[in-house]
Amino acid sequence: MKPVVQVAPRLAHRMAQMQPSAVREILKVAERPDVLSFAGGLPAPELFPVEAIAAAHAEVLAKDGAFALQYSTTEGYGPLREWISGHMRRQGIAASVNQILITSGSQQGIDLVARILLDPGDVVLVENPTYLAALQVFAAYEAKLVPVASDDDGMQMEGLEALIVAHRPKLIYLVSNFQNPKGTSLSLPRRQQLAALADRYGVVILEDDPYGDLIFRGERLPAVATLGSSNVLRISTFSKTLAPGLRIGWLSGDEALVRKVTIVKQAADLHTATLSQRATATLLRDFDLDGHLAKLRSVYGHRCDTMLAALRANMPAGTTWVEPGGGMFVWMQLPNGLDAEALFAAALAKHVAFVPGSAFFVDAVRRDFLRLNFSNRPPELIIEGMRRLGEVVHAAVASPPPPVVRRAETVPPFAQ
Amino acid sequence: MKPVVQVAPRLAHRMAQMQPSAVREILKVAERPDVLSFAGGLPAPELFPVEAIAAAHAEVLAKDGAFALQYSTTEGYGPLREWISGHMRRQGIAASVNQILITSGSQQGIDLVARILLDPGDVVLVENPTYLAALQVFAAYEAKLVPVASDDDGMQMEGLEALIVAHRPKLIYLVSNFQNPKGTSLSLPRRQQLAALADRYGVVILEDDPYGDLIFRGERLPAVATLGSSNVLRISTFSKTLAPGLRIGWLSGDEALVRKVTIVKQAADLHTATLSQRATATLLRDFDLDGHLAKLRSVYGHRCDTMLAALRANMPAGTTWVEPGGGMFVWMQLPNGLDAEALFAAALAKHVAFVPGSAFFVDAVRRDFLRLNFSNRPPELIIEGMRRLGEVVHAAVASPPPPVVRRAETVPPFAQ
Numbered sequence: 001m002k003p004v005v006q007v008a009p010r011l012a013h014r015m016a017q018m019q020p021s022a023v024r025e026i027l028k029v030a031e032r033p034d035v036l037s038f039a040g041g042l043p044a045p046e047l048f049p050v051e052a053i054a055a056a057h058a059e060v061l062a063k064d065g066a067f068a069l070q071y072s073t074t075e076g077y078g079p080l081r082e083w084i085s086g087h088m089r090r091q092g093i094a095a096s097v098n099q100i101l102i103t104s105g106s107q108q109g110i111d112l113v114a115r116i117l118l119d120p121g122d123v124v125l126v127e128n129p130t131y132l133a134a135l136q137v138f139a140a141y142e143a144k145l146v147p148v149a150s151d152d153d154g155m156q157m158e159g160l161e162a163l164i165v166a167h168r169p170k171l172i173y174l175v176s177n178f179q180n181p182k183g184t185s186l187s188l189p190r191r192q193q194l195a196a197l198a199d200r201y202g203v204v205i206l207e208d209d210p211y212g213d214l215i216f217r218g219e220r221l222p223a224v225a226t227l228g229s230s231n232v233l234r235i236s237t238f239s240k241t242l243a244p245g246l247r248i249g250w251l252s253g254d255e256a257l258v259r260k261v262t263i264v265k266q267a268a269d270l271h272t273a274t275l276s277q278r279a280t281a282t283l284l285r286d287f288d289l290d291g292h293l294a295k296l297r298s299v300y301g302h303r304c305d306t307m308l309a310a311l312r313a314n315m316p317a318g319t320t321w322v323e324p325g326g327g328m329f330v331w332m333q334l335p336n337g338l339d340a341e342a343l344f345a346a347a348l349a350k351h352v353a354f355v356p357g358s359a360f361f362v363d364a365v366r367r368d369f370l371r372l373n374f375s376n377r378p379p380e381l382i383i384e385g386m387r388r389l390g391e392v393v394h395a396a397v398a399s400p401p402p403p404v405v406r407r408a409e410t411v412p413p414f415a416q
Numbered sequence: 417m418k419p420v421v422q423v424a425p426r427l428a429h430r431m432a433q434m435q436p437s438a439v440r441e442i443l444k445v446a447e448r449p450d451v452l453s454f455a456g457g458l459p460a461p462e463l464f465p466v467e468a469i470a471a472a473h474a475e476v477l478a479k480d481g482a483f484a485l486q487y488s489t490t491e492g493y494g495p496l497r498e499w500i501s502g503h504m505r506r507q508g509i510a511a512s513v514n515q516i517l518i519t520s521g522s523q524q525g526i527d528l529v530a531r532i533l534l535d536p537g538d539v540v541l542v543e544n545p546t547y548l549a550a551l552q553v554f555a556a557y558e559a560k561l562v563p564v565a566s567d568d569d570g571m572q573m574e575g576l577e578a579l580i581v582a583h584r585p586k587l588i589y590l591v592s593n594f595q596n597p598k599g600t601s602l603s604l605p606r607r608q609q610l611a612a613l614a615d616r617y618g619v620v621i622l623e624d625d626p627y628g629d630l631i632f633r634g635e636r637l638p639a640v641a642t643l644g645s646s647n648v649l650r651i652s653t654f655s656k657t658l659a660p661g662l663r664i665g666w667l668s669g670d671e672a673l674v675r676k677v678t679i680v681k682q683a684a685d686l687h688t689a690t691l692s693q694r695a696t697a698t699l700l701r702d703f704d705l706d707g708h709l710a711k712l713r714s715v716y717g718h719r720c721d722t723m724l725a726a727l728r729a730n731m732p733a734g735t736t737w738v739e740p741g742g743g744m745f746v747w748m749q750l751p752n753g754l755d756a757e758a759l760f761a762a763a764l765a766k767h768v769a770f771v772p773g774s775a776f777f778v779d780a781v782r783r784d785f786l787r788l789n790f791s792n793r794p795p796e797l798i799i800e801g802m803r804r805l806g807e808v809v810h811a812a813v814a815s816p817p818p819p820v821v822r823r824a825e826t827v828p829p830f831a832q
Contacts, residue, residue: 006615006618006645006646007617007618008647009620010618011532012531054478057474057477061466067461104663115428117426117427119429202426229422231423243486244486245487245689247685247686247687260431264431266552267527267549268527268556268684269523269524273520
């Protein structure tokens with residue numbers, strides 16, 4: 001008989017790219033109660049329609065408890081999909097009920113689309129910088145990420161066709177409105193060009209639109225999904241308009257593709273929580289969503305303006321930022337090439353926090369950007385926070401901190 | 417300018433194995449209201465603790481609405497993980513809070529464990545037959561499935577070491593108690609052998625135990641996870657004890673492995689619904705779970721006995737079945753090698769339905785088995801259903817139906 005020695009398990013190749021993250025540790029610290037944090041991507045909890053959500057859960061459980069607590073279909077609850085279909089129609093996006101799949105948050109939509117498309121080594125084109133938990137999904141499928149430059153009008157189209165021809169990507173991922181982290185939106189001409197390229201080259205566009213409803217300035221642009229290509233898949237969510245804790249998002253697009261995604265969702269988690277889906281559908285039946293969105297836009301617009309004014313008042317010359325027309329984030333560039341990661345410790349000493357921008361980049365990492373969230377704090381705390389941050393940046397300009405040694409990075413705990 | 421021709425997207429290799437399923441169509445038909453179906457794997461909805469669940473949601477939203485509706489950590493809600501840790505301790509399984517990850521149903525646990533371990537071509541050893549949505553997960557990771565024979569004591573250990581040496585599997589998957597579809601449990605000596613093999617060869621055991629609490633006969637066996645190997649990961653769920661529509665399951669095991677699974681869960685869906693987790697934790701604080709489980713065991717035991725008696729009364733000689741000590745299923749073998757798929761149409765004509773057993777097999781598919789669920793129907797309907805099924809089987813013995821042409825199979829809509 002051989003002696004029993006415990007042998008450790010062998011992990012999948014993908015795990016080599018999914019190490020614990022320096023940013024994750026940074027964000028844990030940022031969540032300390034003594035820290036005024038603008039790091040997380042959290043909506044304003046005081047605006048959650050708590051009473052309406054409570055009433056909807058109570059009604060569903062009282063009237064349909066046995067159904068609301070049972071297993072249900074992978075596609076999602078019919079009346080919720082019907083409501084979403086109508087909601088999208090009002091936004092100019094045609095999608096029948098059969099073209100809509102309910103997902104466990106829109107994050108799951110990214111994962112499932114990657115699952116139907118990506119083999120190891122396949123290329124995904126992404127804006128650079130982009131939503132970092134999407135980068136983590138593509139890493140999990142061992143995709144090769146090829147960055148596409150972006151500017152204030154979103155992903156740049158010059159050169160995109162050449163990248164498509166050179167790399168034959170399966171997928172182009174982008175956040176079309178009020179992008180995370182930059183706050184920029186893809187311009188209308190670029191949306192049209194992108195849809196045409198999707199058709200011409202058989203590449204799927206994943207249009208991630210969690211923030212489109214949070215528009216407080218300018219005119220809403222038509223979704224890429226409306227511009228004629230059936231190769232555009234679109235994901236959205238109630239996380240920013242109702243509440244993220246429900247974990248209800250959806251995918252829409254070509255029925256055959258949505259059907260493929262449905263098949264892989266069944267293996268991933270069978271279906272999204274029946275009770276959450278039914279309660280959301282019940283809430284939406286009576287709820288004044290338009291009134292609620294108007295309030296969100298007003299509050300977030302005011303918080304954004306407050307932050308922009310406070311940045312103007314407090315930041316040293318040479319600091320620049322994007323002025324977003326919606327969403328939840330301001331993307332700021334430090335003066336003199338200052339390193340945002342190196343600044344983090346000094347900020348923490350002043351009890352203020354942000355996300356260093358480097359984590360959002362695919363490669364050619366820029367160290368002099370940072371992301372600030374304005375949705376999660378009232379104006380007076382935004383003013384106080386930007387005052388503290390201004391002091392930190394002024395001090396750094398006077399005496400730049402030593403650079404931080406880089407470690408492997410993946411995704412922080414509040415990746416959204 | 418080239419003419420714009422729409423090119424179709426290229427899908428991942430894994431999708432070739434994930435086609436729409438003949439069984440899926442069969443089960444859709446079985447869910448017709450005029451059909452007395454024993455096909456789905458559904459718990460009894462009349463036993464869901466609807467009022468307690470409603471009260472818990474109301475309390476959480478009234479007291480902590482802003483937290484219950486916000487984003488939360490991937491690991492899961494601390495007090496829920498603490499309750500689970502205590503619950504497991506009472507069952508003899510030591511798992512600290514840091515060794516527990518909340519999942520979106522235990523189905524997600526299978527998916528995430530596959531994700532940390534499996535590269536395309538890696539071998540997974542599985543009982544044959546086994547839970548078919550697990551087979552679908554392993555197909556999604558392009559694993560090579562190697563079946564291990566099983567008998568009334570579960571997965572056979574003779575030959576298992578040779579299979580491990582020959583195939584170097586990353587993972588062995590099994591349902592340890594009242595297996596789906598067979599209703600059998602792994603014997604204690606085999607559990608000990610399995611844990612020892614996991615250590616010796618560095619292979620992860622995924623012990624899936626959704627049914628262990630639904631024991632109505634015999635003595636509860638210690639979990640494989642208690643038998644000394646840190647290479648055993650265990651998943652369980654509230655789907656069978658409280659309600660599946662909440663989608664709350666959990667994974668437990670070695671802290672370093674659970675940490676890896678947590679990292680991949682973050683990319684998959686950020687976290688499980690905050691509200692469902694907090695409501696479940698609040699419910700469990702006051703709820704008489706032991707009393708509830710005693711009731712479930714009594715009702716399910718009675719339904720099982722009713723089904724077994726009805727089978728004895730109605731089935732022709734040569735029909736055999738497993739008599740389970742818990743769980744939700746009876747696994748039946750037809751006489752004379754009759755084909756269960758071919759029988760399905762005749763059963764439907766009599767307004768009764770089951771799942772043909774072939775879908776649960778990896779290879780060397782047996783056509784003469786079928787799975788019957790007893791948890792979802794009251795005794796009088798079980799008696800009527802087995803009467804109808806008895807007529808169908810008797811008629812088929814007298815005049816066997818022609819075999820069904822086989823198509824590719826994956827997973828039905830109610831795969832559990």
